[in-house]
Amino acid sequence: MKGAMVSAEVKLIPLQEAYDDLLNRSLSRIRCELGRLIYLASTREYNTGNYYHEGLASRFGPEAAQKALEVAHRQAFYKVSAFSLEELVQELERYLESTKEDPQECLRAWQKLEPYRIAIPTDVNVTVARLFTSNLRLALAILRFRRQQNRLHP
């Protein structure tokens, strides 16, 4: 019993350290929560669903790195999903400004291809996942509408 507890602690310590390191080094440099979510989703392998981050894996081992990325991804997802529509529109605006692409082009591609769907982690509540995609569709439509209005009435 005591042995099992010690082993669980040994497992948790690198995970906590890997998680803190991820927050302090990589994620703190990203300006918005949506950007963090997209970044974390991009560390997931499409074919296997496993997360991989070279720096993190070399410092804390692949298992702790994978778990830390998974936890951070889920947290970022729930954070973005909890935004009100107004906050999400602001967040999306910040994200589009932070990319080096043309915001108008980016907006069009996001509406057409819905790439944010792959930002949903596995093992999340299905209604929250639906709320996330629904809110993003709305936020994109609102942003596009506002930009059109700005062009018509500068």
Added chain:
Amino acid sequence: MTGALIAAAALVLLLLAWARADKAMRDLPSDSGEWLSGLEEDAGISACPPEFVSQIFSNDDQAYVLGLNSRELERQFRHERNGVALLWVQQTSAAVQQIMRQHVEASRRSRDIEIMMEARILLQYARLRAACALLFVGIGLAGAEEVRSMALYTDGLTQRIGQVLREFDAGLREREMKNAMR
């Protein structure tokens, strides 16, 4: 005669609302389809966290969209929110059924059944199922934002019944263990 006519009209209205909600459910954008049900298989059926329930039925989001003065955005907002709300009703109903199934299984194995307690649980379960059916119709008829209070009430009841049954089933197991040790 008048009473029968009113009852018939009410029934027709109810059926229309049900059909409307059902159509809205089927018309949901494609993301409620297979890839979301894949998520569900992995995660198991679980009730939606309460903070998200109040967001689904949020008045603030509606006020924000109304402030944009765009009919098209208002229409899209209603369509999207009703879709999420209907999915939530469906999920809640499925989660409650699952909790109840687990409880029935646990009770069947146990020899210490309290009839009054079981009757109370059954009554709560019936209330929840009725609330889900009413919400389904209400969303189809009036939209998600109009049934906010009822949705929050249903969510509270779901959390409570889940908690009570988990504690109750844990108690049953404990008693069984004690009996077996004697």
